[in-house]
Amino acid sequence: MTTDPGDIVWHDHSVSRESREARLGQRGVVVWLTGLSGCGKSTIANALDRQLNEQGRATMLLDGDNIRHGLCAPPAALVQEHGQEFADRFGLGFGATDREENIRRIGSVASLMASAGLITLTAFVSPYRADRDRVRGIVTAAGRDTDFVEVFVDTPLEICESRDPKGLYKKARAGEIKHFTGISDPYEAPREPEIHLRGGDDRTPDQQAAEIRQWLAERGVLG
Ligand SMILES: Nc1ncnc2c1ncn2[C@@H]1O[C@H](COP(=O)(O)OS(=O)(=O)O)[C@@H](OP(=O)(O)O)[C@H]1O
Ligand SMILES: Nc1ncnc2c1ncn2[C@@H]1O[C@H](COP(=O)(O)OP(=O)(O)O)[C@@H](O)[C@H]1O
Secondary structure, three states, X not given: OOEEHHHEEOOOOOOOHHHHHHHHOOOOEEEEEEOXXXXXXXXXXXXXXXXXXXXXXXXXXXXXHHXXXXXXXXXXXXXXXXXXXXXXXXXXXXXXXXXXXXXXXXXXXXXXXXXXXXXXXXXXXXXXXXXXXXXXXXXXXXXXXXXXXEEEEEOOXXXXXXXXXXXXXXXXXXXXXXXXXXXXXXXXXXOOOOEEEEOOOXXXXXXXXXXXXXXXXXXXXXX
């Protein structure tokens, strides 16, 4: 038993991770898709989610836009229910510190899901190497070194911008959005991702998802 700072005591569970994974017939992992806005993260993650479920695997998908409606909501979404001081303190935007907290929260939740034996798919820009590396540390400390699978969805900025499905690149170019990744905010590409997906070629999202699924299967994640 370890005593964390502030005398918060960790409780070991009576149901082990191994027994949860054995019952599901799979390994719990975090498949962390990172890349520019518009690179294809969400589409590929959804395709992979569908393919894995069709195979009978237990999964969960966490996506940047969706999580920012709840767990990591902006101040404007919190102020009515919680008041301005709470909203300013806990609401998240896109400054570097806010993104650090966004990824810290998601990394902790994703690690819990992997510990439950789920193949946990996460699709977040997560532009800062240090933030992604901290999540890697959280996930692997809770399980195995191989439980964190970083997938770099490497779609050139020009293609992401030409897609611009939400019109955000246009707004960013017009200066209407501050700190926009790739335009007015940095993106630190993974140096050694487990999977380097080249985006913007003629492969479909299903084909890109199948590449990730094959990688997982070859390493015994899918039982
Ligand atoms: N300033 C800025 N920079 C980047 N992205 C922005 C920004 N403002 C809004 N959006 C939309 O928010 C989505 C990114 O949220 P994430 O939680 O994935 O970002 S991060 O991981 O905290 O960097 C991202 O969704 P995706 O396009 O699916 O990546 C954008 O649509
Ligand atoms: N392999 C692909 N080929 C062609 N278009 C794609 C591909 N993957 C994604 N897209 C398209 O690119 C746009 C952005 O995809 P999305 O998954 O929302 O990216 P992200 O989640 O990284 O912002 C969408 O219109 C989507 O349909």
